[in-house]
Amino acid sequence: MPDPLFAHPRLAPVYDAFDGQRDDLTVYLRLAGELDADRVLDVGCGTGSLAILLAAAGRTVVGVDPAGASLEVAKSKEKTAAITWIHGDATRAPRASADLAVMTGNVAQVFLADEDWAQALRAIHAALRPHGYLVFETRRPERRAWEEWAHTTGPVILDIPGSGRVERRCEVTAVRLPFVSFRYTYSFLADGAVIMSDSTPAVPRSR
Numbered sequence: 190m191p192d193p194l195f196a197h198p199r200l201a202p203v204y205d206a207f208d209g210q211r212d213d214l215t216v217y218l219r220l221a222g223e224l225d226a227d228r229v230l231d232v233g234c235g236t237g238s239l240a241i242l243l244a245a246a247g248r249t250v251v252g253v254d255p256a257g258a259s260l261e262v263a264k265s266k267e268k269t270a271a272i273t274w275i276h277g278d279a280t281r282a283p284r285a286s287a288d289l290a291v292m293t294g295n296v297a298q299v300f301l302a303d304e305d306w307a308q309a310l311r312a313i314h315a316a317l318r319p320h321g322y323l324v325f326e327t328r329r330p331e332r333r334a335w336e337e338w339a340h341t342t343g344p345v346i347l348d349i350p351g352s353g354r355v356e357r358r359c360e361v362t363a364v365r366l367p368f369v370s371f372r373y374t375y376s377f378l379a380d381g382a383v384i385m386s387d388s389t390p391a392v393p394r395s396r
């Protein structure tokens with residue numbers, strides 16, 4: 190079950206604005222080029238930020254995500270007609286002989302139980318061609334980034350087309366390593382709606 194942050198019909202449309210510049214995607218675009226990956230599977234594609242860049246570079250892209258509201262945002266963007274969008278979790282990744290599978294933006298940390306992670310990896314393995322590649326990222330637990338979130342994330346207000354002025358607050362609600370829980374509270378200033386989203390991504394221990 191994806192978090193409201195991705196799956197709520199009012200939160201998904203403001204996700205990109207609060208996420209800001211996506212400099213983190215540059216390395217994935219470069220890797221797709223270096224690996225000569227024609228067919229790319231974007232697992233947990235969200236609002237399609239990377240999928241669209243990959244398709245614009247001439248690659249065949251399949252995006253999979255269980256958050257329907259995020260997929261609707263992705264589909265509403267320009268130049269997405271050639272992308273195949275699949276509504277489902279990682280286990281719904283099609284056996285598409287992909288050259289490369291990617292998980293950007295902490296997707297790898299939504300899998301909280303070892304068996305869920307193993308299941309996702311098996312599905313991705315089946316979706317790749319022999320000797321295909323999986324590229325994903327994960328936080329470095331020794332950075333203890335959640336300590337900074339608690340101190341530095343004051344309220345942020347953005348004026349977002351289609352949503353109006355929206356305030357977001359972030360609060361770390363529990364640290365029980367390897368899990369860190371946090372809550373985003375969104376206030377839609379135009380109509381006074383307040384919507385919360387609780388998340389608990391896994392922060393793997395260093396070995």
Ligand SMILES: C[S@@+](CC[C@H](N)C(=O)[O-])C[C@H]1O[C@@H](n2cnc3c(N)ncnc32)[C@H](O)[C@@H]1O
Binds near residue numbers: 190
């Ligand atoms: C932090 S967002 C990243 C979205 C996108 N990759 C990006 O970089 O903008 C995490 C995404 O993982 C998706 N997700 C949650 N559970 C999932 C699962 N079991 N399999 C695949 N994706 C999942 C969420 O719906 C959400 O879109």
